Amino acid sequence: MSKRVDVSDLHVYYGDFKAVEDVTMTIAPRSVTAFIGPSGCGKSTFLRTLNRMHEVTPGGRVEGTVTLDSEDLYAPGVDPVAVRRTIGMVFQRPNPFPTMSIRNNVLAGLRLNGVKEKATLDETMERSLRAANLWEEVKDRLGKPGVSLSGGQQQRLCIARAIAVEPQVLLMDEPCSALDPISTLAIEDLIGRLKADYTVVVVTHNMQQAARVSDSTAFFNLAATGKPGRLVEMNDTATIFSTPSQRVTEDYISGRFG
Numbered sequence: 681m682s683k684r685v686d687v688s689d690l691h692v693y694y695g696d697f698k699a700v701e702d703v704t705m706t707i708a709p710r711s712v713t714a715f716i717g718p719s720g721c722g723k724s725t726f727l728r729t730l731n732r733m734h735e736v737t738p739g740g741r742v743e744g745t746v747t748l749d750s751e752d753l754y755a756p757g758v759d760p761v762a763v764r765r766t767i768g769m770v771f772q773r774p775n776p777f778p779t780m781s782i783r784n785n786v787l788a789g790l791r792l793n794g795v796k797e798k799a800t801l802d803e804t805m806e807r808s809l810r811a812a813n814l815w816e817e818v819k820d821r822l823g824k825p826g827v828s829l830s831g832g833q834q835q836r837l838c839i840a841r842a843i844a845v846e847p848q849v850l851l852m853d854e855p856c857s858a859l860d861p862i863s864t865l866a867i868e869d870l871i872g873r874l875k876a877d878y879t880v881v882v883v884t885h886n887m888q889q890a891a892r893v894s895d896s897t898a899f900f901n902l903a904a905t906g907k908p909g910r911l912v913e914m915n916d917t918a919t920i921f922s923t924p925s926q927r928v929t930e931d932y933i934s935g936r937f938g
């Protein structure tokens with residue numbers, strides 16, 4: 681349930697504007713990779729290229745390659761919807777489907793895929809909620825609306841929803857930025873557990889969070905406003921936070937800019 685992502689010479693555009701330039705990186709399976717860098721350097725844009733969400737934005741396109749265990753995600757004939765099923769995403773603000781119960785939120789993707797058998801649906805729901813560390817808190821109110829949960833619980837519900845379709849990779853775009861500190865710790869704890877089964881990529885503004893949860897860290901930067909973002913360096917997290925190879929990385933992680 682966990683695959684490796686290889687990105688080669690990737691350039692990312694919004695129309696004529698090049699938002700991210702020339703990224704090459706490998707994201708290891710069964711690990712957590714953090715993307716850090718100042719606002720506007722293209723972390724979220726780049727993240728969305730990994731499951732072909734970027735092209736949903738009008739004018740959004742890429743040059744270069746992204747492969748999942750050597751399968752080219754941008755090859756002609758590849759169905760972007762299937763890619764998004766294989767590479768799930770969790771957003772900044774918890775976004776449970778507002779009219780659906782907790783149960784139906786978790787099962788929405790599975791139902792879209794045509795699964796109808798009650799035993800399979802029940803088993804998947806419980807497994808996903810347990811994996812998202814939410815089962816004990818909601819098992820007695822599965823018919824209640826997803827939006828009746830706290831913000832942190834809603835985010836774990838969204839993670840359960842993403843897991844239910846058994847993705848290979850889980851992309852998380854600042855998953856804690858709308859949450860209080862206790863819920864943030866719960867999500868960080870969960871991220872640490874998820875890497876046993878998934879390739880996890882997290883965009884975060886919070887450097888302590890990157891240091892706490894990730895195995896590898898990629899630092900992005902941009903030369904000036906309006907210029908494309910670039911990957912400055914990527915390494916195991918301990919190295920990035922103790923002895924980065926670039927001066928600009930050291931300046932960023934020590935709070936001198938950004």
Ligand SMILES: Nc1ncnc2c1ncn2[C@@H]1O[C@H](COP(=O)(O)OP(=O)(O)OP(=O)(O)O)[C@@H](O)[C@H]1O
Nearest residue numbers: 694699717718719720721722723724725726737906
């Ligand atoms: N829909 C869009 N259309 C055009 N340009 C966009 C769009 N979304 C983002 N951009 C631009 O792409 C660049 C990268 O933005 P992006 O949101 O990916 O950066 P980021 O590093 O994730 O920033 P933040 O940390 O503030 O979320 C910015 O110059 C931004 O203005």
